[in-house]
Amino acid sequence: MQNLIETALTDLVISRIKAENSRNQEVLTKLVKHLHAFVKDVEPTEEEWFKAINFLTQTGQKCDDKRQEFILFSDVLGVSMLVDAINHRSKSTITETTVKGPFHAAAQAFEAGENIARGIEAERGETTVVHGRVLAPEGNPVANATLDVWQSDDIGYYDVQDVNQPQMNLRGIFKTNANGEFWFRTIKPAAYPVPTDGPVGDLLRASGRHAMRPAHIHFWIKAEGYQDIITHLFVEGDEYLESDAVFGVKDSLVIPFVKNTDTDLAAKWKVTAPFFEAHYDFTLAKK
Amino acid sequence: MQNLIETALTDLVISRIKAENSRNQEVLTKLVKHLHAFVKDVEPTEEEWFKAINFLTQTGQKCDDKRQEFILFSDVLGVSMLVDAINHRSKSTITETTVKGPFHAAAQAFEAGENIARGIEAERGETTVVHGRVLAPEGNPVANATLDVWQSDDIGYYDVQDVNQPQMNLRGIFKTNANGEFWFRTIKPAAYPVPTDGPVGDLLRASGRHAMRPAHIHFWIKAEGYQDIITHLFVEGDEYLESDAVFGVKDSLVIPFVKNTDTDLAAKWKVTAPFFEAHYDFTLAKK
Structure with missing residues (x-):
């Protein structure tokens, strides 16, 4: 039975x-x-309360300029996607958003069509052409929009996690042309685990949950007069699409990476067949 | 209006x-x-969510071997006292418990009647004799019980916060005699603020709340065959009794510190009149 303090304390604090x-x-x-x-629902023992204090303390202490364990905590509990959903309501024609994640970093500017994959990753990975348009809500092209792109390599590592990758590998900044078009070369990204060597890894293990995210490419798109969007494009067919550790998948963002053997098309994109082709048109909301 | 993700995400994560x-x-x-x-109740903006992430990160990073900012966070939100209440229900004859707080540390063992106040604090403070008994639930004395005692000085500082105090000042370990009695000399403790130079200080300021705790002496009492209790004795008349920043006050723990001018009694306690006298009998629960 609750005692007087349990009954009255919440109102007193408020x-x-x-x-x-x-x-x-x-x-x-x-x-x-x-x-x-x-707390009233769980009725923690004093030992459990202290375990929670330690978990939160260690989560804070795991953070540094390359690692944000509290964002990861928010991500794996679905809180980040809930905040995303609350902040991007009822805009059915606009491209859906998803989590920014912890791997965004400075990137170099590229001309349309350039290859963001360098080093051993460029040789080892499966060549991919990503292309599409940036559009206004009515379907008009948005010229001079900026696409900040970043992704993992073919075995699931970002450059910032992997001392063997060239700096700023697999990330780049592109502009749309007068027709709102963008295109670039890269390699097909791979599924990967979120970091599991910290308290959030312990939480996932205690939850009986895996840490995997389905393969995706990140986009942060900005254009004058439009609202920014931060989103991913996911690789159709990935085995983790239904169980993303951070709940970031939305059906509208899953697209086919189509294997193409057409040598003429390959020549047009400046790649050699066979290659993968991924196409997506982004629609921005007006400011 | 909530969108589909807001409606479905909680169940999906669970x-x-x-x-x-x-x-x-x-x-x-x-x-x-x-x-x-x-999150659904508050509907945070993305900026507010990020402020919360930073608050939690900084709270973790403020912790070290002398400072536990997450316990302080739990304390000022009333969570520590709620956990205390849940874990110590319906034992009406047993001495009530309260928060342990962050200032417990190793102390030296004393003989009954010795003075735990040393240094300038002993000269400057108001001499106080604390005495009483440790009892079983039926009222029988508990011999050889251990009382671990710690308190602030006359201006509200614990030794661990104050490089000018002698080490292990104003803390000590006493044993009860065959009659369950304990007694020791000290100085009257003062009200003091919880630490406000960290994120929890910001939280209190944003809440329009003061940081003060009413004056008290901490006790951690152990005896074979009985459950430990961690509690305080509060100084009756303190101006912060009704607004303790950590919600730790219980009426049964507020006692008079009585000014006494009786020179015979002073001689008995080995102090000089006038002095303050505080009396309390602790009752432990059987294991």
Whole structure:
């Protein structure tokens, strides 16, 4: 049976909050309400409470300029995608967004058609051409839009995780032409695990969950007068599409990477057949 | 209006949890349920979400071997006292417990009646005698019980916060005699703020809350065959008793520190009049 403190404490704590800023008042009040509801629902032992304190402490201490374990925590609990969903409602014609993830970094600018894969990855990987357009909601092309692109290599590593890759490998910045078109060469990305050597890895193991993300290419698209979008294109057929560790997959973002043996087309894209071709038109919302 | 992802995501995330350990299954499921409920209730912007990520990261990074900012976070949100209440239910005759706090440290063993105040604090502070008994639930004395005692000085600093205090100042370990009695000399503790130079300080300021704790002496009492208790004795009349920053005050733990001018009594306690006298009998639960 609950004692008097359990019954009264939540209201007492809330009654103490006298924030000057009304949004702070709302957020802090709701934090206490839901956090206390969680504690009352779980009824932790003192040992379990201390385990939680240690988990949170270690999660903070795992973070540095290359690693953000609290974002990963948010990602694997579906919180990042929930925040994404809340912030991008009812825009049915606009390209859907998904998590930014922890691997965005500075990249070099490329001309249309250039290859973002270098080093051993370029030789080892399966050559891929990615092309499409950036469009306004009515379907008009958006010229001079910026596409910031980043992806893993053919065995699932980003350059920032892998000392053997050239710097800024498999990332690049492209502009659309007057017809809103973009195209570039790369290699087919691979599925990969989120980092599992920290507290979030322990959480996934305790949950009986795998850490894999299906293969994808990241896009951060910006154009004057339009809202930015941060999204992925996923490789159709990937075995982890139904169980992405961070819940980032949306059906509209899964596209075929089509194997093509047409030597004329290969010549047009400046690749050698066979190659993979991925096509997608992005639609931006007006500001 | 909520979109499909908002409606379905919580159940999807929960459906992925397949923990081997049934308690893990319960705790992780309830974590997702309440955390998603909080996010849906608050509807954070992406900027607010990132502020929360940074707050948690900084809270973890503020922790070291002398500072536990996540415990402080739990304390100021009333979570520590809620966990305490859940774990110490319906034992009306037993001395009530309260938060352990972050200032417990190793202490030296003393004979009954010795003075735990040394250095300038002993000269400057108001001499106090604390005495009482440790009892079993039926009222029988508990001999050879250990009382681990720690407190702030007369201006609100613990030795571990203050390089000018002697090491292990204002802390000590006492044993009860055959009659279950303990007594020791000290100085009257002062009210003090919880540390406010970290993220939790920012949280308190954003909440419009003060950081003060009313003056108290900590006790951690152990005796063979009995359950440990961790509690405080609070100084009656303190101005912060009704607004303790960590919600640790319970009426049964507030006692008078009585000013006494009786020179005979002073001689008995080996102090000089006037002095303060605080009396309390602790009752332990059987194991």
